Amino acid sequence: QQPVQSPQAVILREGEDAVINCSSSKALYSVHWYRQKHGEAPVFLMILLKGGEQKGHEKISASFNEKKQQSSLYLTASQLSYSGTYFCGTEADNTGGFKTIFGAGTRLFVKA
């Protein structure tokens, strides 16, 4: 089942912070985060494994609460280059192995 992302879209001014949430109805083993700029392919940001580990990538970090089956992506002091669509991908144990199922995406626009 597709994870639910919120918000669907957000507009920020340069320097502002944002949080993007991803929640699933299934028990998760991991959560991936990707960013897709307009007209380009999705690019990997980070993966969080079961265990509640928080990871960082420049000014972008994320947390994973496996009890709540949720992950949040934190963008601090946003830059113009952060604009794009952010996807979370969740992995739950399915028959035959792990499949990554992506959310519908959150569109982020950073303006000067």
Place this chain on the structure above:
Amino acid sequence: EAQVTQNPRYLITVTGKKLTVTCSQNMNHEYMSWYRQDPGLGLRQIYYSMNVEVTDKGDVPEGYKVSRKEKRNFPLILESPSPNQTSLYFCASAVRQGFNEQFFGPGTRLTVL
């Protein structure tokens, strides 16, 4: 350069005319996958392959076929395309299935008239 390539990048075709979208990776990855991207729906998996000669259905496999005869190639075949298969298609690969970064190809924009 490590990459996933797709061809063609753009294709306009007519209903019922068989087509193949090629995907190739040069990273010796075991796992490959096809997704379609439609507005408001995100990336939905069509088929995936855990290794050579091992393929399985994703969430939206109807109307598509795949094969994995070589590790580097994973073509997507539309035997009889229909307008509802108009979409943006991405091929992706990873070291192996599960807990690994996926590398995406540049995408193929398909229009079926």
